[in-house]
Amino acid sequence: PPPKDDALGLDQEITVVKQRRPIPKLDETLLLSDAGISKLRRISKDRLRLKGKGHEYGDIARMLNMYQLWLDDLYPRAKFADGLVMIEKLGHSKRTQYMRKEWINEGKPGYNAASDAE
Amino acid sequence: MAQTTLDEWARDPLVDPEVRAHIYSLVSALGGIGDDGTYALGDDAMVCLKDLRKWLKLVDAKHNRRDVARSMAEANLVKGDLLEILAKISERVHDTLKHKLAVACLEILVPLTWPFEIDPLEATAHQYRHGPYLELAQIGYKRAILHFDRARILQTAVRIALPSMAVPLRERSQRDEGVIRIALYFIRNIAMLAPPKSVPMDIDEAEVSRSATIDTFQEQDIFQVILSVASSIGEDFVNQDVVLLEILFFLLKGVDAEKLFMEEKKLNSSNTSELKDLISKEKAMLASYARTAPTRHNRFGTMIWIKRDDEKVSTLSGQDVLGKAQKSMEKMDTTKKWNKPKGGRRKKDENDEREEFDLPIGLTSSARKSLKAFVEEFLDSSFNPLFLHIRQAMERETERVEIRHSRQYFYLVSWFLKAECARRRTIKERAADPKSAEVLTAEDESYGLVAEVMNQKTFVLLNRFTHKSQSEKAWQDLNAGMKCFTQILLTVQEMSEAGLEEDQEIAENILNRIFYEESTHDLVVQILRSYKDQGFGYLDACTELSHVFLRMLERYAKQNVDLQVRSRKRARKIKKKNDQAQGVEGEEGHVSETEDIAEAQRTSTERKFDFARFSAKFVNQSSVNTFVAFTKFFRELNHEQLKRAHRFFYRAAFKMEIGVLLYRVDILHLFNKMIKGPEGLDPASPSYKEWEEFIRHFFRSVVKRVQDRPELIVEMLFSKIPATIYFLEHGHDKELPTRT
Numbered sequence: 001p002p003p004k005d006d007a008l009g010l011d012q013e014i015t016v017v018k019q020r021r022p023i024p025k026l027d028e029t030l031l032l033s034d035a036g037i038s039k040l041r042r043i044s045k046d047r048l049r050l051k052g053k054g055h056e057y058g059d060i061a062r063m064l065n066m067y068q069l070w071l072d073d074l075y076p077r078a079k080f081a082d083g084l085v086m087i088e089k090l091g092h093s094k095r096t097q098y099m100r101k102e103w104i105n106e107g108k109p110g111y112n113a114a115s116d117a118e
Numbered sequence: 119m120a121q122t123t124l125d126e127w128a129r130d131p132l133v134d135p136e137v138r139a140h141i142y143s144l145v146s147a148l149g150g151i152g153d154d155g156t157y158a159l160g161d162d163a164m165v166c167l168k169d170l171r172k173w174l175k176l177v178d179a180k181h182n183r184r185d186v187a188r189s190m191a192e193a194n195l196v197k198g199d200l201l202e203i204l205a206k207i208s209e210r211v212h213d214t215l216k217h218k219l220a221v222a223c224l225e226i227l228v229p230l231t232w233p234f235e236i237d238p239l240e241a242t243a244h245q246y247r248h249g250p251y252l253e254l255a256q257i258g259y260k261r262a263i264l265h266f267d268r269a270r271i272l273q274t275a276v277r278i279a280l281p282s283m284a285v286p287l288r289e290r291s292q293r294d295e296g297v298i299r300i301a302l303y304f305i306r307n308i309a310m311l312a313p314p315k316s317v318p319m320d321i322d323e324a325e326v327s328r329s330a331t332i333d334t335f336q337e338q339d340i341f342q343v344i345l346s347v348a349s350s351i352g353e354d355f356v357n358q359d360v361v362l363l364e365i366l367f368f369l370l371k372g373v374d375a376e377k378l379f380m381e382e383k384k385l386n387s388s389n390t391s392e393l394k395d396l397i398s399k400e401k402a403m404l405a406s407y408a409r410t411a412p413t414r415h416n417r418f419g420t421m422i423w424i425k426r427d428d429e430k431v432s433t434l435s436g437q438d439v440l441g442k443a444q445k446s447m448e449k450m451d452t453t454k455k456w457n458k459p460k461g462g463r464r465k466k467d468e469n470d471e472r473e474e475f476d477l478p479i480g481l482t483s484s485a486r487k488s489l490k491a492f493v494e495e496f497l498d499s500s501f502n503p504l505f506l507h508i509r510q511a512m513e514r515e516t517e518r519v520e521i522r523h524s525r526q527y528f529y530l531v532s533w534f535l536k537a538e539c540a541r542r543r544t545i546k547e548r549a550a551d552p553k554s555a556e557v558l559t560a561e562d563e564s565y566g567l568v569a570e571v572m573n574q575k576t577f578v579l580l581n582r583f584t585h586k587s588q589s590e591k592a593w594q595d596l597n598a599g600m601k602c603f604t605q606i607l608l609t610v611q612e613m614s615e616a617g618l619e620e621d622q623e624i625a626e627n628i629l630n631r632i633f634y635e636e637s638t639h640d641l642v643v644q645i646l647r648s649y650k651d652q653g654f655g656y657l658d659a660c661t662e663l664s665h666v667f668l669r670m671l672e673r674y675a676k677q678n679v680d681l682q683v684r685s686r687k688r689a690r691k692i693k694k695k696n697d698q699a700q701g702v703e704g705e706e707g708h709v710s711e712t713e714d715i716a717e718a719q720r721t722s723t724e725r726k727f728d729f730a731r732f733s734a735k736f737v738n739q740s741s742v743n744t745f746v747a748f749t750k751f752f753r754e755l756n757h758e759q760l761k762r763a764h765r766f767f768y769r770a771a772f773k774m775e776i777g778v779l780l781y782r783v784d785i786l787h788l789f790n791k792m793i794k795g796p797e798g799l800d801p802a803s804p805s806y807k808e809w810e811e812f813i814r815h816f817f818r819s820v821v822k823r824v825q826d827r828p829e830l831i832v833e834m835l836f837s838k839i840p841a842t843i844y845f846l847e848h849g850h851d852k853e854l855p856t857r858t
Contacts, residue, residue: 052825057790060786063821101842103829104845
């Protein structure tokens with residue numbers, strides 16, 4: 001028990017409870033950040049070269065590899081299949097759905113004109 | 119280790135020492151090896167038996183303990199005394215005193231072999247403590263009873279009940295009924311006991327297997343008893359129907375009905391080809407490993423870099439990744455240590471659920487033969503009366519019908535329908551063979567033998583059962599219901615292809631009734647859509663049901679172009695009116711109001727059935743997910759099952775033109791893995807070719823679509839939003855009718 005005159009409790013020992021380092025989460029914020037979807041959109045435009053007819057399996061393999069590397073950069077913890085499940089789940093939230101619609105609309109013809117006019 | 123001395127008992131009281139002492143003294147007073155080397159009854163054997171029974175009843179049953187049962191198991195009561203007594207008097211059970219003695223033995227045997235289960239509501243520590251020991255002891259009982267060498271125990275049990283069975287139903291006393299019941303339950307217990315999966319056994323499993331049970335039943339004429347009771351159900355027997363149902367269920371569950379009716383030669387060849395398939399599958403698997411296996415020893419220590427974007431590199435070790443880009447990508451993935459935690463404890467008891475009836479059981483050839491003979495006779499003589507009787511009992515909700523019985527009922531209906539179809543096929547084949555002397559008779563041609571389960575009443579019951587189990591989330595029940603429904607559909611299909619005109623007409627009628635109710639269509643779709651972690655057996659059943667249902671409906675709708683369906687339309691107006699009236703009217707009005715609402719909800723309209731509309735309802739995101747979950751098991755699926763999945767995906771991608779539902783990275787990943795490995799489909803298997811073709815086709819459409827609409831790259835990560843599906847599929851928005 002601490003002595004009574006030690007009102008401020010200065011002599012008491014302070015026990016330091018170490019907090020566990022929080023595990024990084026694959027969540028909306030991460031997915032919608034710069035390293036997330038926008039990066040995917042970028043690399044798919046720049047790097048993904050599809051050969052088309054006659055090379056179906058090669059094309060899909062390239063596509064899958066792109067996804068895998070992108071996911072590995074985004075969230076290195078998870079295996080490819082696990083990561084896909086987690087991302088698919090994130091796609092159900094309101095915010096992501098709104099963004100998804102936006103991205104689709106961006107691809108529509110006349111979208112730029114409409115946004116310029118505003 | 120069995121405890122043997124009084125000191126040990128007192129030191130470590132697993133069981134109340136006094137209970138144990140009492141039981142032991144009773145058991146030793148019962149009798150023993152006599153002067154002539156055979157078993158000699160004790161002076162007060164009858165009283166001892168009565169006492170032992172009282173102990174079981176008053177201590178174990180009343181206080182929810184298993185102490186007495188355990189002491190009896192330790193004292194070797196069953197093998198050492200009861201079976202010996204039964205053997206001694208088995209030839210002379212007609213003697214009144216002997217008969218009494220035999221009944222008393224059975225009265226102890228039945229509770230001792232009663233299936234051990236712990237009721238979670240009333241479980242006591244005693245039950246958990248003695249559980250594993252008793253389960254093992256029961257298997258020991260089963261073994262002793264099946265293989266007892268001095269007498270036929272099961273037959274003796276039946277012989278004990280025979281005098282009571284001979285009494286006409288009306289004159290039968292309570293006691294007679296009791297004796298019959300106890301004999302039948304004894305048979306059921308023997309059929310039901312199966313080696314526990316939680317405890318290792320030290321006896322040969324073949325001695326207590328299904329085959330051994332069937333062999334013994336055959337040898338001791340138990341099948342004859344089952345047949346004669348079942349065929350005269352409703353006349354001489356009434357309350358015994360559920361016991362028979364259970365005996366049949368535990369005899370037949372897991373047995374492959376198709377194989378049972380295969381000709382010996384054909385079965386052998388099918389077994390051989392199965393073995394061949396398995397060997398070639400294994401070879402293909404090993405070859406696929408060997409292709410990438412290291413060519414040098416495991417300490418060769420190769421290490422490579424993979425250059426990635428932004429000047430980053432990943433390192434990988436092992437020579438197997440050298441020069442193989444795809445392999446290194448796989449290795450990068452498989453060496454990750456973290457696994458996504460799988461929620462729920464469902465995974466753990468999946469095997470328990472399979473145990474119910476999805477676990478296949480193999481039979482020896484002798485068991486197969488006798489079981490086949492039994493099933494044939496059963497179909498010929500007893501199927502209709504027994505299943506009619508049980509159905510009526512279920513409809514009346516009789517007290518003796520318990521919850522598990524309806525599941526067993528529907529499982530058995532599906533099993534016997536399958537068996538009947540298989541049998542007819544073999545008969546047909548034999549008749550088609552010019553060398554054989556068999557000729558088809560008119561009776562063989564009709565489906566009258568199973569008519570009792572192909573009528574409207576059964577369909578109504580099945581319908582109610584399926585709806586109920588779905589809303590109660592009783593998945594095993596639903597599984598049985600689906601199996602039954604699928605089998606009914608398949609049987610109807612075979613009927614419509616049968617030679618007899620009458621059969622075709624009946625088949626047509628049944629289909630009319632099944633497809634007329636739109637609620638049935640909705641139910642099938644609903645079940646398929648709502649799959650979530652119910653285990654493989656359930657998944658198999660629900661995909662099969664929807665496959666068979668859709669295929670038959672498609673054909674039927676083509677033949678009957680003006681097919682009408684009855685759809686349920688909720689009349690909200692009537693309800694509203696009633697709501698207003700409620701304030702005015704009193705108690706009396708309340709009754710009529712609920713009736714009105716029921717009436718309103720029953721209001722239904724007929725409208726033209728549109729197959730295209732229905733199949734559109736059928737192919738949606740959740741049903742795709744279900745089939746994807748099913749296809750994930752592709753390594754364990756057989757040709758038939760793979761075909762089922764193939765047809766569904768084909769329908770989705772190319773017939774319905776909503777392939778966009780399948781544009782998802784995980785599905786692409788799965789498809790790619792099926793063809794290109796690692797551990798993909800065996801290229802030599804017949805399914806491989808059609809899948810390869812489909813997947814190539816599908817991949818081509820994906821690549822093309824992605825090139826046209828780059829926004830798919832993002833959308834492929836997710837399930838699609840309904841609002842954008844149309845745009846993604848067609849590249850333009852749906853044209854809405856413009857208002858003027």
